[in-house]
Amino acid sequence: MTTTAQLPTEQKPIHHPTNDSLLTRARAIGPVLAEHAARHDADGTFVSEAYDALRSAGLLRAAVPVELGGDGATIAELTALQRELAHHCGSTALASSMHQHVVAFTAWRYRRGLPGAEATLRRVAEDDLLLVSTGGGDYTHPRGEAVRVDGGYRVSGHKRFASQSSHGGVMSTMFTFEDPEQGTRVLNMAVPLVGEGVTVADNWNTLGMRGTASHDVVVEDVFVPDERVLANRPYGVVDGPLQVISVIGFTIVSGAYLGVAESAYRAAKEAASHKAGNVLVQRQLGVMRHKLDVASWALDGALAAVGEDPVPSHDAYLAVMIAKAEIAQAGVEVCDLAMDVAGGPAFFRGSVIERAYRDIRAAKFHPLTPDATHVLAGQQELGVPGLLQ
Numbered sequence: 206m207t208t209t210a211q212l213p214t215e216q217k218p219i220h221h222p223t224n225d226s227l228l229t230r231a232r233a234i235g236p237v238l239a240e241h242a243a244r245h246d247a248d249g250t251f252v253s254e255a256y257d258a259l260r261s262a263g264l265l266r267a268a269v270p271v272e273l274g275g276d277g278a279t280i281a282e283l284t285a286l287q288r289e290l291a292h293h294c295g296s297t298a299l300a301s302s303m304h305q306h307v308v309a310f311t312a313w314r315y316r317r318g319l320p321g322a323e324a325t326l327r328r329v330a331e332d333d334l335l336l337v338s339t340g341g342g343d344y345t346h347p348r349g350e351a352v353r354v355d356g357g358y359r360v361s362g363h364k365r366f367a368s369q370s371s372h373g374g375v376m377s378t379m380f381t382f383e384d385p386e387q388g389t390r391v392l393n394m395a396v397p398l399v400g401e402g403v404t405v406a407d408n409w410n411t412l413g414m415r416g417t418a419s420h421d422v423v424v425e426d427v428f429v430p431d432e433r434v435l436a437n438r439p440y441g442v443v444d445g446p447l448q449v450i451s452v453i454g455f456t457i458v459s460g461a462y463l464g465v466a467e468s469a470y471r472a473a474k475e476a477a478s479h480k481a482g483n484v485l486v487q488r489q490l491g492v493m494r495h496k497l498d499v500a501s502w503a504l505d506g507a508l509a510a511v512g513e514d515p516v517p518s519h520d521a522y523l524a525v526m527i528a529k530a531e532i533a534q535a536g537v538e539v540c541d542l543a544m545d546v547a548g549g550p551a552f553f554r555g556s557v558i559e560r561a562y563r564d565i566r567a568a569k570f571h572p573l574t575p576d577a578t579h580v581l582a583g584q585q586e587l588g589v590p591g592l593l594q
Contacts, residue, residue: 217270227267227282231289234258238293243555244297249409251371252416253406255297256335265301267332268308270315273323274330280453280515281508283309285459291464292471293565295423296416298461303368306454307336307377313449314512321395321432337373337398339422340454342366343439344572345381349424351392357430358382360394368419370405373398381440393436393446394429402427413563431480445517446497450527452511452518455571459504459529462568463497466536467560470497473543476551476558486571489499496535503528523578523585530575533568540565 237258245252261266268283269275278286283305291298308329317320329336342348342365349362360380367376376396384390398405406421436446443451457562470493480486507528512522540562551558569575584591 217318226275227278227286228289229265230262230264231286233288234262234264235293236427238290238297242294242296242416243560246560247415247554249411249415251369251418252294252297252300255416256301256369256372259297259301260333265304265333265335267310267450268305269326269330270312273315273326275326279513280307280309280456280511281513283457284504284508285413286460287457288460288467290460292468294413294416295461295465295468295561298464299414299458299564299567300368300417300419302454302458303338304336304373306450307338307556308400309453309457311336315454319435321435325395325522328374333444334375335369335373337367337370337376338420338454338593339364339367339376340408341448341566341571343379345391345443345447349380351380351382351394351429352430355380357390357428358394358434360396360424360427362424364422364424366419367405367422367518368417370398370420370422371407371418376403377435377503378422378424382437389440389477391436391438392434393438395433395435395530396424396427396429398422400427412566413560414536415416415565419459443522448517448519448522449515452507452515452521455525455529456504456511456551458571459507459525459532459568462529462536463500463532465506466500466532466539466559467497469543469558469565471496471541472557472561473546473551476547489542491537493546494543496539500528500532500535503531519585523582525581526578529568529571530573530578533565533575536565536568536587 218554238255241254266275267286271277287298287302311325315326324530348364349360351358351360355570362380364378378394378396379391382390382392396432404423409418409420420553438444438446474490477486507524510524515521543558544562545559573581581591
C-alpha cells in the first residue's frame with residue numbers, strides 16, 4: 206500500500222510521442238463523434254461509435270508510456286486532446302477523460318516503479334482495457350467499506366457517477382477502512398467490473414452529458430487482494446497522493462468542459478454570420494471570446510503549475526481547482542450567451558448549442574465545486590486549516 210512517505214524519489218523518464226499528433230487523429234474522427242452525438246443524447250445511450258473510433262485511432266492508449274505501446278502523452282497533451290474531442294461530442298470527451306486520467310496516473314505510478322502499474326498499462330495498450338473512475342463520487346469521503354481478511358479485503362459499496370461503466374473493464378475506486386491503529390482510512394483499489402458481486406445499474410438519466418453512461422455501480426462483498434490496493438490514505442483529507450490524482454484528473458476533465466463551451470461559441474458565431482452589423486451581437490460575441498480566453502489562460506496557468514510529472518503540491522492543487530472553477534463559470538455564461546446569439550433555432554433539441562447548454566452544467570458538480578474552491582482559496586490566504594490539511 207502506497208502512502209506519501211513511500212513514494213520513490215527516482216522515476217523513469219517521459220518519452221514523447223513521435224507518430225501523428227493526438228490532435229490530428231482527434232480531428233480526423235471528429236465527424237464520427239458529431240454524427241452520433243445528438244442521437245445518444247436524445248436516447249441517453251452510450252457513445253459506442255465514438256469509442257470504436259477512439260480505439261481505431263489509438264487514442265485510448267494515448268497516456269500509456271511509449272515503451273509500453275502508447276503515445277506517452279503528457280498531461281497538457283491529454284488536456285488538449287479532450288478539449289478537441291469536446292468540439293465534436295461533449296459526452297465522448299468527458300467519459301473518455303475518466304479513462305485518460307486513470308491511465309495517466311497509472312503511468313505516473315509506473316515511472317516510480319510502483320507495483321501493478323506496468324501490467325495495467327500493458328493491458329490498456331494491448332487489450333484495449335477501459336478504466337473507470339469513481340473519484341468524483343468518492344473523493345475524500347468514499348461510499349463503501351473495506352473489511353480486512355486473509356490476503357486482502359472484502360469490499361461493499363454503492364458507487365455513483367462511474368462514467369463508461371457499462372463498457373469498462375476495471376474500476377479505480379475507494380473504500381473506507383477502520384484501521385485498529387490509525388483509525389478511519391481510505392483505500393484506493395482496482396476492482397474488476399465484470400464478476401460476481403459487481404452490478405452496473407442502468408440508471409443514468411440526466412439533464413446533460415447523457416451519452417457518458419455514468420451509471421451507478423453496486424459492489425457487494427467482493428474480494429480485493431492486497432496487490433490491488435493502490436494507496437492507503439487518511440479519511441476526509443486531500444493528502445499528497447490525492448493532490449497528484451486531482452491535478453492530473455481535473456486538468457484533463459477541465460479541458461473537456463472548455464471544449465464544450467468552445468463548441469457552443471463556434472455554433473453561435475456561425476449562426477450570427479448574417480447579423481454581423483448588429484452591435485448587440487458584436488458585444489455578445491466579444492464577451493464570449495473574452496470569457497473563453499480567460500478560461501483558457503487559467504487552464505494554461507494550471508498546467509504550468511502542474512508540470513509534466515507532478516509531485517504533491519498544495520499550490521498546484523489550488524491552481525487546478527481555480528482553473529476548473531473558472532472554466533465551469535465561464536462555460537455556463539458562454540453557453541447561455543450562445544443561446545441568445547443564435548436565437549430560437551438553438552432552443553430546439555438536437556442543436557449543438559442546446560446540447561452544450563445542458564452538458565456544460567455538469568462542470569459544477571465535480572469536486573471541488575466553485576464555491577468550495579473559493580472557500581479553499583480563502584482558507585489558504587488566511588492560514589486557516591481546511592481541505593488542504
